[in-house]
Amino acid sequence: MAGVAGTKHAAWGAVLCMAVTTSGCATLGSQRLEHDQVDYARSLDRAQKRQTLSNIVNLRYADTPSFLPVTQVIAAYSFDGSANASLTGSTIEGSGTAGTAGASIGYSNHPTFTFTPTTGEEFAAGYIRPLAPALVLPLVQSGVPIDLLLRIVAQSIGDLQNSAALSGANNSGSLGFFELIHTLRRLQLKGALTVRFERAESGNRVFLAIDPTRSDDDAVTADAVTARKLLHIADGTREFEIVYGAVPERGAKVGIVTRSVIGILTEIGAQIEVPEADIVAGATTPTVRLLEVETRPTIIVHVGRQAPPDAYASIVYGNGPQAQCYWIDRRDFDSKFAFSVVQNLIALAETSQSSKAPIVTIPAG
Structure with a gap:
């Protein structure tokens, strides 16, 4: 039993x-x-x-x-x-x-x-059309350095030109452009520069304010004078509107020509190093050399036969013996931060598309 x-x-x-x-x-x-x-x-x-x-x-x-x-x-x-x-x-x-x-x-x-491949009107709206100043400049209020943001997204501010990959001998940009963005960055660090966003029926508007009275530092006052001079706005003007296009003829406005997403990626790509053999063979153009005031590329991308296993991001380009690895070093904070800003700009550009954000569906049964 x-x-x-x-x-x-x-x-x-x-x-x-x-x-x-x-x-x-x-x-x-x-x-x-x-x-x-x-x-x-x-x-x-x-x-x-x-x-x-x-x-x-x-x-x-x-x-x-x-x-x-x-x-x-x-x-x-x-x-x-x-x-x-x-x-x-x-x-x-x-x-x-x-x-x-x-x-x-x-x-x-x-x-x-x-x-879902992006094509047609959605592709044009998201990646080919220039980004609106009112869309990107509010990122400054989120803590993004204004010099980095303008270096990435602006092709010109007033009559000051940023570097341009397809501009021939003048592709390094103007000294005044880099002097301006560095001056604005110092004002931002001192709390003397703010961005104001305004919704309107005719379209969103964005304003830049320079107020040196927020600091007792004489250097801030000097930077405010320099910034207004480079922007061609009257002395003592504290707030002015940022608009897309050439320099406005009148009023407290500053014109800025912004880049599209593809324009941003093209300019960053023009600064990265590539094998010299590819340049000699005509597969790509020589790397854009920057001015003395801004010698560091926006994002440093390394190239070699093999990327380190802990790379921040890496891809393989080419086939067979010509294949090369391109990567961003995980220890390069400045490049990683700039890369994240670029990704945020792409996300902002995609907001005008009809496609929805990724959906995660997990059945519970």
């Missing part, structure tokens, strides 16, 4: 184990959400960084950029289980009893990713 009892216990144990295990299915969805929301967000971030870096290198070699955002992520989980038990015996004394018990559990994950 001890054998019968033991077999019964084993059978009921298998059924009980299955019942306890399947009861955990009710909490599977919430448990997976805690992990998968972060994991998918990190994966999307890495993919976006690689896409941006790939487009920078593509444009450096006059290849067509591609924008393939992830519009949907579906993480489908299945959880299956079964249990069985059987007991056989005989009335003949000494024949004994026999029993079997078993349980099985199955778990699977089948993620589905949806990519």
Whole structure:
């Protein structure tokens, strides 16, 4: 009888184990959400960084950029289980009893990713049209250094020209442009420069205010005078509107010609180093050399046969023996920060598109 009892216990144990295990299915969805929301967000971030870096290198070699955002992520989980038990015996004394018990559990994950190519009007609106000053300048109030922002997004401010990859001998820009953005940065650090955003029926407007009275430092007053002189606005003017286009003929306004997303990526790509053999062969143009006042590229991109395993972002360009790795060093904070600003600008440009943000759907059953 001890054998019968033991077999019964084993059978009921298998059924009980299955019942306890399947009861955990009710909490599977919430448990997976805690992990998968972060994991998918990190994966999307890495993919976006690689896409941006790939487009920078593509444009450096006059290849067509591609924008393939992830519009949907579906993480489908299945959880299956079964249990069985059987007991056989005989009335003949000494024949004994026999029993079997078993349980099985199955778990699977089948993620589905949806990519939507950006083409036509959405491509033009998001990546070819220049970014509106009222769209990008409020980033200054979020802590983005104004010199970095203007260096990335502005092609010219008034009559001061930024570097331009396709401008021939004058592609390094004007000294006055870099003097202006450095002056504005010093005013920003001293709290003497602010940006004001205004919504209007005719379109959003953005204003820049320079107020040296916020600081007792004489250097701030001198910088305010220099900034107004370079911007061609009257002495004592504290606030002026930033508008797109050439220099306005009258009023407290400053004209700025902004770049498009493709223009931004092209200019950054023109500053990165490439193998000398590619330049000699005519595969790309020589690297744009900056002026003495601004000798560091906006983003330093390294090139070599192999990227370090801990690179901030890396891609491979080319095929076969000509393939090269391009990467951003994870220890280069300035390049990483500038790269994140570029990604934020791309995200702002995409707000005018009809496509929705990535969706993560995780069934809980």
